Amino acid sequence: MVRPAARSKGGAVGRWIRQFADIRKGEVEPSVLFFSLWFILILVFQVLRPLKKGLFVEALGAKTELYAKLGNIAVAALLVILFTALYSRLGSRRTIGVLCAVFAGALLAFSWIFSQHPGTHLGNWAFYLFGDAWSTLWVTTFWAYLNEMTATEQAKRLYGLIGGGGVLGGFVGNFAVWQLVRPWGTQNLLILCAALTALVALIVWRTEQLARSPEAAIGRRSGLAKAAAPGGGNPAIEGARLVAGSRYLMAITAIVFLYEIVSQIFDYQFSRASEAVEGASGTQAFFGQVFTFGGLLSVVVQLFLVSFVMRRFGLKTALLVLPVAMALSAGIYMTVPVLTAAALLYISDSGFSYSMNQTARETLYVPAGEDVKYKARAFTNMFVQRFGKGAAILMALVLGAFPIRLLSVLALVVIGLWAVLALYAGRRFDAVTVAGEAEAGALVK
Numbered sequence: 001m002v003r004p005a006a007r008s009k010g011g012a013v014g015r016w017i018r019q020f021a022d023i024r025k026g027e028v029e030p031s032v033l034f035f036s037l038w039f040i041l042i043l044v045f046q047v048l049r050p051l052k053k054g055l056f057v058e059a060l061g062a063k064t065e066l067y068a069k070l071g072n073i074a075v076a077a078l079l080v081i082l083f084t085a086l087y088s089r090l091g092s093r094r095t096i097g098v099l100c101a102v103f104a105g106a107l108l109a110f111s112w113i114f115s116q117h118p119g120t121h122l123g124n125w126a127f128y129l130f131g132d133a134w135s136t137l138w139v140t141t142f143w144a145y146l147n148e149m150t151a152t153e154q155a156k157r158l159y160g161l162i163g164g165g166g167v168l169g170g171f172v173g174n175f176a177v178w179q180l181v182r183p184w185g186t187q188n189l190l191i192l193c194a195a196l197t198a199l200v201a202l203i204v205w206r207t208e209q210l211a212r213s214p215e216a217a218i219g220r221r222s223g224l225a226k227a228a229a230p231g232g233g234n235p236a237i238e239g240a241r242l243v244a245g246s247r248y249l250m251a252i253t254a255i256v257f258l259y260e261i262v263s264q265i266f267d268y269q270f271s272r273a274s275e276a277v278e279g280a281s282g283t284q285a286f287f288g289q290v291f292t293f294g295g296l297l298s299v300v301v302q303l304f305l306v307s308f309v310m311r312r313f314g315l316k317t318a319l320l321v322l323p324v325a326m327a328l329s330a331g332i333y334m335t336v337p338v339l340t341a342a343a344l345l346y347i348s349d350s351g352f353s354y355s356m357n358q359t360a361r362e363t364l365y366v367p368a369g370e371d372v373k374y375k376a377r378a379f380t381n382m383f384v385q386r387f388g389k390g391a392a393i394l395m396a397l398v399l400g401a402f403p404i405r406l407l408s409v410l411a412l413v414v415i416g417l418w419a420v421l422a423l424y425a426g427r428r429f430d431a432v433t434v435a436g437e438a439e440a441g442a443l444v445k
Contacts, residue, residue, distance in 0.1 A: 023158070026217030030210055031158055034146055037203045039165035039172075041138045042354070044193045045131075046173025051186055052131035055114075056124050068125065069393050072132045076386035079136055084239055084375050092145050093208055099137060100201040104194045106130060111190035136386070140378050143362040145204075149211060149218045150366070160307030163359040167302040170354060171295040239379030242372055249372065251425040252364050253380045255319075258418040260388025261395070262326055263353070265411045266345040268396045269333065272404045273342035290343045297351030306359050316426030318360035322352040323419045327412060334408035364425055367432040 023031060056065055086095045110130065113123045150158065180189060211218050243249045310318050329348040333341040365377055399407060 023161075026215065027154070027158065030149075030207065030218045031161060033203050033207050033210075034158075034162045035165035037165070037200060037207075038142055038162060039169035040196050040200055040203075041142055041169070042166035043169035043173040043176075044196055045135045045138070046170045047177055047189055047193055048131040048134055050174070050177045051181070051189065052124075052128045055186070056128045059119060059121060059124050065128075066393050066397065068128050070390050071129060072136075073383075073386045073390045075129050075133055076136055076383050079133060080239065080379055080383050083137060083140070083378050087375070087378075092141075092148060093204065096141060096145065096204050097201060099141065100197055100204075103134065103138075104197040107190045107194035107197065111187040111194070114190070115185075115187040132386075143365070144377055147362070147366050147368075149207070154218075157307070157311070159359050159363055160302070160310060163306060163355065163362075164299070164302040166358070167295075167298045167355050171299055174291055174295060239375035239377075242376035243379060246376075248425065248428045249368075249376050249380070251421045251428070252361070253384050254421050255361065255418060255425065256380055257384050257388040257391075258414050258421070259322070259353070259357070260385055261392040261414050262330075262411050262418070263349050264389050264392030265396070265407050265414075266326070266330075266349050268392075269404050269407055270342050270346045273337070273339055276339055290346055291350070293343075294347045294350035297347060298355045301352060302355035302359070306356050309356065310360065310363070314426070315360055315363060315429050316423055318356055319422035319426050320419060321360075322349075322357035323415045323422065325352050327415045330408040330411045330415070334405050334412075337403075337405040364429055367429070 053065070056068060060068075083095075086098060090098065110123070110127055113120070114127075117123060146159075146162065177189070184192075207218075210216055243253050306318070309321070325348040326345075329341075329344045333345055365372065368376075395410070396407075399410075
């Protein structure tokens with residue numbers, strides 16, 4: 001059970017952290033642990049992403065990659081079933097332990113494959129799907145675990161700081177690949193990722209130790225209504241039923257779906273525009289420059305703006321930052337379809353999606369019961385998110401014959417729907433916060 005956290009002066013680390021967030025007694029070490037956990041998970045993902053994309057595109061081509069992205073939908077559907085079944089049987093702590101063991105073993109296996117049998121098509125396909133599975137499972141697992149171990153009041157104070165771990169991890173991961181892929185090779189970077197995965201298990205073990213303390217500022221909350229899924233059937237279907245039975249959860253699900261459509265449209269426009277860059281090395285340098293700008297913006301937003309915006313202006317405003325930024329960049333590219341404007345599409349997405357938007361959207365789940373966190377949430381993030389990507393890819397294939405600037409019109413329409421739903425979800429969250437956690441189960445209906 002979470003105990004109310006009193007203010008405390010704390011030590012030097014606590015005083016430094018309090019410059020960025022309202023940290024109270026007993027919350028310094030848990031905040032550092034959650035920050036570190038999110039840092040590692042996103043760092044590994046950002047190492048895997050360019051590795052898998054580079055190997056796949058070099059061997060099989062960019063057009064084939066579109067079909068690989070569609071294949072991720074089927075993988076995500078399978079992961080929904082496996083993840084929710086694990087959680088139902090083992091609970092969060094043991095589920096995380098199983099995931100650490102499976103992913104660490106898989107990373108070592110891929111390291112061996114690429115060192116002994118480089119360039120195999122089957123290996124490239126498997127590794128591409130595996131890299132997406134990492135983000136699918138670990139993003140859902142982390143935020144669900146964090147929601148379970150913290151109270152609504154803590155979320156509004158701490159999530160901005162904790163979310164900064166992922167932003168910083170993404171920047172470090174991209175930089176690591178840029179600097180180390182040539183001297184180290186893919187296989188050694190994968191061994192490093194396996195070691196970091198083992199560190200994830202150690203961090204969770206320490207977090208569980210803290211939560212068991214009688215005076216712990218974090219812990220699994222009691223008193224929240226657990227949303228019972230009817231029928232006791234397939235766990236993946238349970239998550240869909242929870243979403244279908246709640247307008248609040250359906251709004252969150254639609255936000256995820258619509259964001260993925262816009263993000264994939266932007267990615268397609270950016271990739272097509274980048275074909276104007278000459279030579280492989282020139283294209284890589286251009287991507288590196290744009291990714292760096294996006295990462296730097298994300299770090300600045302997360303560390304200095306997220307907590308400020310959420311505390312000063314509320315969750316509704318935080319939820320609207322990304323759609324407004326993407327609408328502006330879509331309008332610019334539609335008006336002036338040059339390479340610099342295309343780069344703004346990527347920067348507006350990456351600069352705010354993993355910082356402001358990720359933190360704000362995940363905060364929407366805080367007041368809900370455990371089944372919502374792990375089942376409905378897993379269904380939304382694992383299946384709906386990938387379905388949105390698939391829908392956008394199909395749109396790109398169908399509309400590929402038209403000038404790519406016209407896709408911005410479609411993006412603007414989708415962004416408008418997204419903004420309306422963000423306002424609704426933000427208002428419902430405010431109602432939950434005012435009513436208190438004891439009534440959260442009823443208010444998310």
